[in-house]
Amino acid sequence: MFLEIMAPAYPFCFTMIVSISNLAKCIVSVAGGATRAALTVHQARRNNMADVSAKDGSQETLVNLAGLLVSLLMLPLVSGYASLSLGCFFLFTALHIYANYRAVRALVMETLNESRLELVLKQFLQRGKMLNPTAANQLEPLWTGFWPSVSLSLGVPLHRLISSVSELQRLVEGHQQPYLLSWNRTRNQVQVVLSPTAGPEAILRAAIHGLLFGALQEDGLLPRELAELRPLVRAGPEKNNWVLIRETHQVMDKLFPMFLKGLKAVGWKTDKHHLEVDEWRATWPGAAEKKDL
Incomplete structure (x- = not known):
């Protein structure tokens, strides 16, 4: 005008x-x-x-x-x-x-996008408390320039994560989740490949799993299981990534059910979300058959 x-x-x-x-x-x-x-x-x-x-x-x-x-x-x-x-x-x-x-x-949105999810997750990890939708919406930044602690990409094609069958085997090893995850330390970028069976809760778990790598790089308080992984993060070599991803899968097995229960208890809707998810899907041996894990 x-x-x-x-x-x-x-x-x-x-x-x-x-x-x-x-x-x-x-x-x-x-x-x-x-x-x-x-x-x-x-x-x-x-x-x-x-x-x-x-x-x-x-x-x-x-x-x-x-x-x-x-x-x-x-x-x-x-x-x-x-x-x-x-x-x-x-x-x-x-x-x-x-x-x-x-x-x-x-506005008070009861569905989670990336910024609201990161705010709630940080509060949960550092203080053991769950932000309700009203508190999280008040803290959510409105202006551009808000940079999350880690760049999260959901629903990427499989070739971005692996270049060989051995790499796929290492990613799949030790878990039965309908997603595969890789962390590029140089770019501080987490990329997630989703299975066709991945539902809203599985995507929510994948997003939380990716954001954990950002929390591990910061100096705030963390639960004991996560704090024990900080030496692996600060070690530096990329070869530790496979070990770190496997270990964080085990932490998520304990952490995610409690986090999900807390979300529902304070009024968050977990059957849908506003996370940015690309349309790529992949199938691999050993992928979980359940839609929501």
């Missing part, structure tokens, strides 16, 4: 400015549509998504109509005063952004 306002002041590149403005509107439209769909699903507590969407559309239409009437009243007052027009634009834009900020802060 600001570009459209400024476009007449630069007639030599008017077309380019307006084109960039329309491109920005398209990007915002896609992002806004995706966000609105997620919020509509969140608000449809009785599986009444169509009803919630219809009421949301009705309210937006009413607000747009009220805005049109106000703008018709204000237009004669600001016409011919460029500085006054820009002042009104910046004022109402600031109010609009602030209102959106307050609205998002008021």
Whole structure:
């Protein structure tokens, strides 16, 4: 909108400015549509998504109509005063952004995304307490620039993890989970291959397993089973990765059931999530047949 306002002041590149403005509107439209769909699903507590969407559309239409009437009243007052027009634009834009900020802060999502999961997991590992949805949503950062302690990629193709059958055997060794995991220490990146049978709880376990490597690199308090693995993390050589992954699988066998029980106890929904999961799936010998482990 600001570009459209400024476009007449630069007639030599008017077309380019307006084109960039329309491109920005398209990007915002896609992002806004995706966000609105997620919020509509969140608000449809009785599986009444169509009803919630219809009421949301009705309210937006009413607000747009009220805005049109106000703008018709204000237009004669600001016409011919460029500085006054820009002042009104910046004022109402600031109010609009602030209102959106307050609205998002008021939301309490009971499903876990990566940032909420990391906050809850850190609190559980360091203090033995479970953050409820309200507390975790208040702590979740809204702005870009929030970098997790480890880069987590779920649902990657199998060839990113292994290059030989022997590597696959080492990854599969010692567990029956419907996912395979690898940690690249140089890039601080955890990549997870998922089985076709991996359900929401199995994906949640894989995400927690990946985030454990970030917790192992930090100096905070950890349960004894995890604290004992810190020497392996700080040893450095990549050859220790296979041992570390096998050991963390054993820790997860004890940790995950308690963590999952705690999540349900404080009101988190574990039958679905907002974790970013790619569509790649792979099958390997010995993969668990259960959908949720």
